[in-house]
Amino acid sequence: MPADTHSQRVLDLASQKGLLRASDLEAIYAPRVALTRLIAAGLLDRVGRGLYRLPGHPVSEHESLAVVAAKAPQAVFCLLTALQFHGLTTQLPRQVWIAMPRGCHAPRIDWPPIRMTQMTGDAHAAGIEEHRHDGVTLRVYSAAKTVVDCFKHRNKIGRDVAMEALKDAWRARKASADDLWRYAKVCRVANVIRPYMEVVAHE
Helix, strand or coil: CCHHHHHHHHHHHHHHHCCEEHHHHHHHCCCCHHHHHHHHCCCCEEEECCEEECCCCCCCCCHHHHHHHHHCCCCEECHHHHHHHCCCCCCCCCCEEEEEECCCCCCCCCCCCEEEEEECHHHHHCCEEEEEECCEEEEEECHHHHHHHHHHCHHHHCHHHHHHHHHHHHHCCCCCHHHHHHHHHHCCCHHHHHHHHHHHHCC
16 A cells, blocks of 8 residues: 555544554554654654644643543543542642552553552442543543542642532532442541531531
């Protein structure tokens, strides 16, 4: 197949997917050298190791999450990153926070910077939502699970951040008392979160 046909197929796929992985080329039978040619010609940008996109492709606010999800599909966005995703914090995390099952190694990603926390069993598996962005599935903890995680990991992110998240989620009706209580039991922080929930419920 002529090189220019390979290039066009790669560009079409990049246009369709938003973020293109080097491994995606196998499906269209294009050699990886096509990527090198397209970058040299200025027709493709390298975003990170093995990740590419079209120049001028609109950058979504979740692009850094899409990059992480493309490289580490098993990662779940949590804590400060999940709060930001759900619009529940004024903070802009400098790192992308991900949860992985206990015993997993941190994925090797050169951009964006990541911060990994390990969770076990139901605490890791509960409350995962899936959202599609830039052609990639983002696995993100629900608003209620994220608020509970903030109390569980309050020593890492600060009690004030956890309290702010609880208040914002409650006011915006993004987390019901039932959901918060269910996840609090799963994460074994029911006694920790109970007095805060009582305060918020009576405000």
